[in-house]
Amino acid sequence: MTTLSGHLTEAQAQRLIEELLDPATDAGVAGHASSCLECQALVESFRLLDDALGRLQVPELPSDFTARVMTRIDEVERAAGRERRWAVGLAAAVVLVAGLGLVAAGASGLGHAVSSLSELLDPLGRSLRLGLSVLPGLLSALRLPLLLVTTALSLPLFYGLSRLMPAARTESI
Numbered sequence: 001m002t003t004l005s006g007h008l009t010e011a012q013a014q015r016l017i018e019e020l021l022d023p024a025t026d027a028g029v030a031g032h033a034s035s036c037l038e039c040q041a042l043v044e045s046f047r048l049l050d051d052a053l054g055r056l057q058v059p060e061l062p063s064d065f066t067a068r069v070m071t072r073i074d075e076v077e078r079a080a081g082r083e084r085r086w087a088v089g090l091a092a093a094v095v096l097v098a099g100l101g102l103v104a105a106g107a108s109g110l111g112h113a114v115s116s117l118s119e120l121l122d123p124l125g126r127s128l129r130l131g132l133s134v135l136p137g138l139l140s141a142l143r144l145p146l147l148l149v150t151t152a153l154s155l156p157l158f159y160g161l162s163r164l165m166p167a168a169r170t171e172s173i
């Protein structure tokens with residue numbers, strides 16, 4: 001059997017007002033509480049809190065509360081899913097355009113390489129060199145339009161990605 005040493009703990013005060021003292025662990029609690037002003041104040045504060053909690057009116061939830069919450073959660077998740085699919089589609093389009101741009105730039109580099117090779121195989125590559133010599137100039141002329149198209153396609157992507165960033169939402173159910 002444990003005897004009380006010092007003042008009551010909050011758990012002992014709680015058990016005292018609920019009349020749930022354990023003789024094995026709470027020996028001397030009631031006696032100490034009746035003679036100690038500090039512990040009487042603690043027990044009284046717990047009693048007042050217990051009374052106040054007992055008088056609290058718990059508001060009745062609407063019968064369809066759970067269904068409404070689940071519906072709202074579904075709506076929010078569907079909207080988020082749409083935004084994700086939209087952003088992924090946009091990202092794929094931008095990657096495709098960027099890939100085409102890289103291929104075009106690669107073709108330009110390839111044009112130079114084939115041009116060098118054709119110098120080695122001069123007679124055979126003369127006509128090929130003539131055709132490929134036009135390609136770098138053409139791609140160079142298209143550089144600005146490619147840049148503008150890529151930029152124009154990137155802006156919606158960045159907008160879409162910014163919409164996916166978590167933000168503080170104050171939506172009510």
Ligand SMILES: [Zn+2]
Nearest residue numbers: 007008036039
């Ligand atoms: Zn005490």
